[in-house]
Amino acid sequence: MSNIHDKAYELSSALRDSEEFQQLKELHDEVEQDEVAKRMLDNFRNVQLELQQKQMQGEQPSEEEITQAQKQFEMVQQHEVISKLMQQEQQLSTVISDLNKIITEPLEELYGVPEENNGQQ
Template sequence: MANTYDIAYDLEKQIRESDEYEQLKQAYQAVNEQAEAKKLFDDFRQLQLELQQKQMTGEAISEEEAKSAEQSFQNIQQHKEITALMSAEQRMSLMINDLNQIITKPLQELYGTLEEENK
């Protein structure tokens, strides 16, 4: 039987060779080649991170911060390179979520079985 870590490294290689990853890489490069798009995208990502950190710590997001996030989102939607990047990110995220479900299926089945036995 193959070593589980070897299989994981093979999966990493397959992800790097996937269409989803290649499209993400190209979209990211296109954004980085345009100074204005790069700055808008970087600012949006920074704002996203700050708001996520606040939510994780239970801190309330102010109305001003929510408006700022909405304005930032509207600004980035006007750049086709950024919207292409965000779309590619979504496709990549979907693939990784699907892979995660496949990988964790034995645990889900195990704990599902244990929960059924305890009822």
């Protein structure tokens, strides 16, 4: 089992050394050093988190909350560094999603992909 963990640590290190992660880190540091940008991003993420928590509890966000979230999103998108940071987060998320698909491939081979099993018993 430790061999699998060793490979996971190697993968973690490779991810940390990747261009995608390095660019994200640089942008993150840049936002952290800009008090206005940091506050804008924190406010946006807090609004996002509140909406997600409501949805997880089965509550529907109000029109006002949705409008507020959209305004926050538009505002952060207009900030050049925050916009770049969010784009880079999306790129790294895609890389991690690809890695997850690769890692879980043996389980999909064993159990099949859920869509393939629809209607079969």
